[in-house]
Every structure is written in C-alpha cells, then in structure tokens.
Amino acid sequence: MISKTFNRYIWLLNTLLQQRRLTFEEISIRWKDSCLGDGKSLALCTFHVHREAIAELFGVEVKCDTSTYEYYLASPDELKSDHTRQWLLNSFTISNMIEAGRNMKDRIQFEDIPHGTEYIQPVIEAMQRGKKLCINYQPFDGQHATYYLQPYAMKVYNQRWYALGYIEELDGIRNIALDQTLDMGLTDDDFTVPDNFNAEEYYAHTVGIFVNEKLKPQKVVLRVYGKQVEYIWPLPIHSSQKEIKTISREYCDLEYWLCLTPELTTKILAMGDKVKVIAPNTLRKEIIVRLSKSISRYNKGNRITR
Numbered sequence: 001m002i003s004k005t006f007n008r009y010i011w012l013l014n015t016l017l018q019q020r021r022l023t024f025e026e027i028s029i030r031w032k033d034s035c036l037g038d039g040k041s042l043a044l045c046t047f048h049v050h051r052e053a054i055a056e057l058f059g060v061e062v063k064c065d066t067s068t069y070e071y072y073l074a075s076p077d078e079l080k081s082d083h084t085r086q087w088l089l090n091s092f093t094i095s096n097m098i099e100a101g102r103n104m105k106d107r108i109q110f111e112d113i114p115h116g117t118e119y120i121q122p123v124i125e126a127m128q129r130g131k132k133l134c135i136n137y138q139p140f141d142g143q144h145a146t147y148y149l150q151p152y153a154m155k156v157y158n159q160r161w162y163a164l165g166y167i168e169e170l171d172g173i174r175n176i177a178l179d180q181t182l183d184m185g186l187t188d189d190d191f192t193v194p195d196n197f198n199a200e201e202y203y204a205h206t207v208g209i210f211v212n213e214k215l216k217p218q219k220v221v222l223r224v225y226g227k228q229v230e231y232i233w234p235l236p237i238h239s240s241q242k243e244i245k246t247i248s249r250e251y252c253d254l255e256y257w258l259c260l261t262p263e264l265t266t267k268i269l270a271m272g273d274k275v276k277v278i279a280p281n282t283l284r285k286e287i288i289v290r291l292s293k294s295i296s297r298y299n300k301g302n303r304i305t306r
Helices: 004-019 024-033 044-058 076-081 083-100 117-129 228-232 262-270 281-305
Strands: 062-065 070-073 131-137 145-157 160-167 172-177 181-190 218-225 242-247 251-258 275-279
Antiparallel strands (some): 160 172, 218 251, 218 275
C-alpha cells in the first residue's frame, strides 16, 4: 500500500497537469472535495512541503506566477516525454484512486503480469551497483541454463519484464525474460556498461524486444483499412510511424523504419484483413507464407471433420 502522504503528492501533480494553472485557494477547494482531503482544506505549509517533494521525486518544479498568484508546473512536457517517470506516475495514479475509492477495486480490471516481478529489484540493484547477476534460466523452447549477466537495461513488453545485457556464456547482448527465471542472485564481480551502449538506440528499429544486430532497418509500408486506422494512430506499432497517403475513409498508407523481425510479422498478422503490406517484398512474402499455413491448417481440419 502506498502511503497517504505519497498519494497526496500524486494528487497535486495530476491536478496541476490537468488544470495547468491554479491559485492556492483553488487547489485547496479541490483538495477538500477530493477523496484524499477528508473534507478538510489543504494547509499552506503542507502544500509547500508537497511542492518540494514533487520536485525531488519527479524532477518537476511547482512554481508560482507572482502576477496572478497561480501555481503551475515548470516543465510538464519534460515529465510527459520521460517514459520512466510517466509510467511511474500513471501506475501510482491508478493505485492512488483505487486506494481512495475502495469500492472501485472490484470494478477496475488489469492485465496480469506473470511470475517474475520479484526479480525487478535485484536487477535494478545490480545495475546501480555495477554487479553481475547469476541467473538460473528456463526458456520456453530451450534447456535449463545458468547465465552470468551484465545487466545494461530493463524493458517491459507485452506484460513481461526483460533484463537486457551481456551474457558471458553466449558472448553477446541478450534479453532475459524475468518470468522464465528460476533463481537470481548478485555476484561480487563488477562490470561496466560500455560507453557506446544506449538502450533506446538498441531497440530503436525493432518492434518488441527481439534484436538481431545483423539486420539493417529498412522502409516498411503498411496499408491500413477502415476503422483500424483510428486504432493504430494513438497506439502505433512503432515510434517511426508516419502517414504518407490517405484515401478518404477507405485506407491509409503508413511508413516505418524497421528491422524485419518475427515480432513485426506477428503484429501485422494480428490486424487480420485490416492491413496489407505494400513494401518491402520480402515482408509481403513472409506474411503470405504465414497466412497460407494458417489457411492450410483450417482446410486440413475441415477434411478431418467430414
């Protein structure tokens, strides 16, 4: 359970994000009417303590415009562009609201994150201290193995947490799925993250977590049909997405700069008949092969039932 004091920081930060500029009196009224306020006004000294805490925890200053006596966030765009801080804020906000309105907990449903979250803390600790991890690992499609991992970064994708780093036994950078980890422990061996490694750049041209360093990114063009366009705009399959052609409500052509990985193929197939690969031809052929295999399975099943 998150402390009530911490919940107040989240409430104040979100209030200013939504309203942009408020006087202390306006903030106090909103606080009194909120679930966390208990019907009491917000004390001025408490408000200033919360301002300092927000600056320390989230790196965002709550400033005052002395001409209007309105308070505002000095750099809201910086907070929104920082994916880690934004993810933390969103997570704490949801927890905050559920805690404040206890009768809501059975009416808000979440996607489950499977086994593995207990390893998040030791991975972060190893990253902070520059210590190697000894991991007993059991992949879905492989044999049990013991790896010594130099953790460079972490990533969450499709409800799974991954630790990314150099694995000595494989002599390369790999992803370790935490939900496939049997046991993990810090070693006394030090490591240093290479100066030329950047996690954002490492994943820059891939969908998901699979990275093949031998692949080069190339232009991918998808033709998206009908209402699927409305879904893919706010949730693009990759950050490089840009519109290059639109034909009324019929379809929209979208361009990406990507490596051709299995996860990209899976994403495209998941859109069914609402998408068509325009380029490159190698990706078109892969999609056709996968669709043909799927149709073949259905046809085979139909012959059996007869």
